[in-house]
Amino acid sequence: MVDVIVIGGGSAGCVAASTYARAGASVLIIEAGPTFAPSTTESWPTDLTNARRMPIGPESPYIDPISARTTGDQHVVATRGRVLGGSGAVNGAYFVRAPLSDFDTWPQDLWNRDTVTRYYNCIETDHDFGRLDHHGSTGPVPVTRAITAPVAQAFLQAGIASGHRHLDDLNAPTAGDGIGAVPSNVRHGRRISMAEAYLSPVADKITIRGRSQVARLLFDGDTVLGVTGRDDDGTFVVHADRVVLAAGAVRTPNLLLHSGIGPAGTLRRVGIPVRQHLPGVGVGVADHPEITIDYQPRRAPDDRGTPLQVVLHSGPIEIRPYTASFDRLIPGLSPMLPAIGVAHMTPDARGTIDVVSDDPFSAPNVEHRYGETEEDRTALSRGIDLATDILRASGLASDIHVPAGIGATTPLGGSLHTMGTARMGFDDDPLAVVDLTGRVRGARGLSVVDASMFPAPVSRGPHATVVMAAQRLVDAAISSH
Numbered sequence: 001m002v003d004v005i006v007i008g009g010g011s012a013g014c015v016a017a018s019t020y021a022r023a024g025a026s027v028l029i030i031e032a033g034p035t036f037a038p039s040t041t042e043s044w045p046t047d048l049t050n051a052r053r054m055p056i057g058p059e060s061p062y063i064d065p066i067s068a069r070t071t072g073d074q075h076v077v078a079t080r081g082r083v084l085g086g087s088g089a090v091n092g093a094y095f096v097r098a099p100l101s102d103f104d105t106w107p108q109d110l111w112n113r114d115t116v117t118r119y120y121n122c123i124e125t126d127h128d129f130g131r132l133d134h135h136g137s138t139g140p141v142p143v144t145r146a147i148t149a150p151v152a153q154a155f156l157q158a159g160i161a162s163g164h165r166h167l168d169d170l171n172a173p174t175a176g177d178g179i180g181a182v183p184s185n186v187r188h189g190r191r192i193s194m195a196e197a198y199l200s201p202v203a204d205k206i207t208i209r210g211r212s213q214v215a216r217l218l219f220d221g222d223t224v225l226g227v228t229g230r231d232d233d234g235t236f237v238v239h240a241d242r243v244v245l246a247a248g249a250v251r252t253p254n255l256l257l258h259s260g261i262g263p264a265g266t267l268r269r270v271g272i273p274v275r276q277h278l279p280g281v282g283v284g285v286a287d288h289p290e291i292t293i294d295y296q297p298r299r300a301p302d303d304r305g306t307p308l309q310v311v312l313h314s315g316p317i318e319i320r321p322y323t324a325s326f327d328r329l330i331p332g333l334s335p336m337l338p339a340i341g342v343a344h345m346t347p348d349a350r351g352t353i354d355v356v357s358d359d360p361f362s363a364p365n366v367e368h369r370y371g372e373t374e375e376d377r378t379a380l381s382r383g384i385d386l387a388t389d390i391l392r393a394s395g396l397a398s399d400i401h402v403p404a405g406i407g408a409t410t411p412l413g414g415s416l417h418t419m420g421t422a423r424m425g426f427d428d429d430p431l432a433v434v435d436l437t438g439r440v441r442g443a444r445g446l447s448v449v450d451a452s453m454f455p456a457p458v459s460r461g462p463h464a465t466v467v468m469a470a471q472r473l474v475d476a477a478i479s480s481h
């Protein structure tokens with residue numbers, strides 16, 4: 001028996017575990033993937049800490065490769081991190097704040113602009129701008145910027161020469177449209193996951209159980225009692241006063257569904273007994289659809305630094321000049337051409353996460369429905385034109401393979417930015433899954449703190465917002481006790 005079980009030692013789970021432990025609670029993290037002693041970060045595998053690479057190739061021991069339908073009959077592997085640190089331990093280390101206007105549609109009791117800024121500040125130590133009011137200088141996550149790769153340098157110059165505003169600081173509240181250096185959770189070439197940032201200082205106060213997959217939540221009436229799952233030794237059961245769901249935006253709704261919390265019709269269809277009819281579980285899945293433009297490079301690759309060092313924001317579009325081809329950035333992929341990514345950051349597309357059987361270890365059915373509206377297709381097409389123009393002006397490419405329009409057969413990918421799958425909302429919102437403090441409606445002692453709870457999607461990479469939001473929610477939960 002512990003005070004708090006945190007399901008999933010990913011980005012939000014590490015923040016939650018650390019914060020409860022500092023408040024004096026006994027905390028157990030149950031993590032499906034491998035774990036490492038947070039107190040001795042020197043011994044962590046370098047393929048996790050090397051910020052130049054993303055260890056998400058087909059043979060990676062750190063991933064949960066889930067098939068997702070993007071559009072038409074097209075499927076992609078929608079990888080999530082499955083390791084202590086979660087997706088944030090294997091990601092591109094792009095740690096950018098969302099524009100404050102994104103939070104105007106979040107419940108203002110918790111997420112007004114001043115509070116959001118204060119919380120973004122408190123999670124970071126910005127090594128470039130920490131002295132300014134709108135930045136932090138004492139938080140656990142180091143934030144740095146470095147443009148070292150020739151691709152990034154050439155794209156930046158070409159973007160500025162094409163008339164785009166140069167932004168010194170993409171995390172400034174006034175940033176808006178323009179081109180600039182990517183803020184990264186990287187220090188001296190090391191990707192600092194939230195496991196390192198948040199757990200290392202409290203390692204002796206937390207128990208971590210690795211390679212253990214939670215199958216279901218256990219209840220007595222409407223009160224959560226603990227969890228059951230399986231590990232290498234078989235089935236386990238652990239009890240706690242409070243259970244915090246932080247299994248990520250795909251597995252958190254999946255766990256709720258397998259525990260009988262979700263749309264009653266869906267649950268009955270696969271034979272899961274209904275505990276609580278919450279029609280919003282697994283509904284409204286958001287991401288940032290991305291299409292890549294391959295090009296024949298003029299120069300041999302030189303991928304110094306992180307995979308993404310510069311981005312251009314223009315209205316709903318983010319253009320990502322990756323510093324090298326994906327086979328160089330992701331170990332285990334076959335050789336391919338380098339590419340520029342064009343991502344739609346405010347799409348209409350909303351998908352679903354569904355269960356296909358009553359087996360809690362079966363993979364969920366994930367549907368994104370990218371590019372189904374005219375507006376989404378038009379936005380991406382404009383983004384392709386914009387990226388192609390700058391790529392031509394940069395002199396990086398001898399030949400550019402421009403995708404022909406956006407249609408049902410276009411190979412659209414996601415950004416792996418899944419969010420809003422068990423969203424927060426007011427009591428009168430039928431699709432709200434958690435209340436304004438992150439508690440699952442109708443279930444005592446159970447809360448959601450990960451990217452699932454986003455009340456509305458954000459228009460930038462979500463990692464910094466996941467961390468900020470988890471800190472805000474857990475602080476609010478502790479102070480309301």
Ligand SMILES: Cc1cc2nc3c(=O)[nH]c(=O)nc-3n(C[C@H](O)[C@H](O)[C@H](O)COP(=O)(O)OP(=O)(O)OC[C@H]3O[C@@H](n4cnc5c(N)ncnc54)[C@H](O)[C@@H]3O)c2cc1C
Binds near residue numbers: 031079249
């Ligand atoms: C490859 C990749 C690249 C990305 N790049 C960027 C980027 O550069 N910038 C950015 O802003 N965002 C990026 N993202 C998104 C960002 O990393 C995520 O939004 C963020 O890390 C999500 O945090 P989370 O806590 O919600 O979930 P996660 O960090 O995914 O944590 C979930 C954890 O729960 C564990 N878990 C799941 N199910 C169970 C279970 N049943 N029992 C026990 N444990 C379980 C998982 O193993 C995992 O460790 C990327 C994501 C991926 C996958």
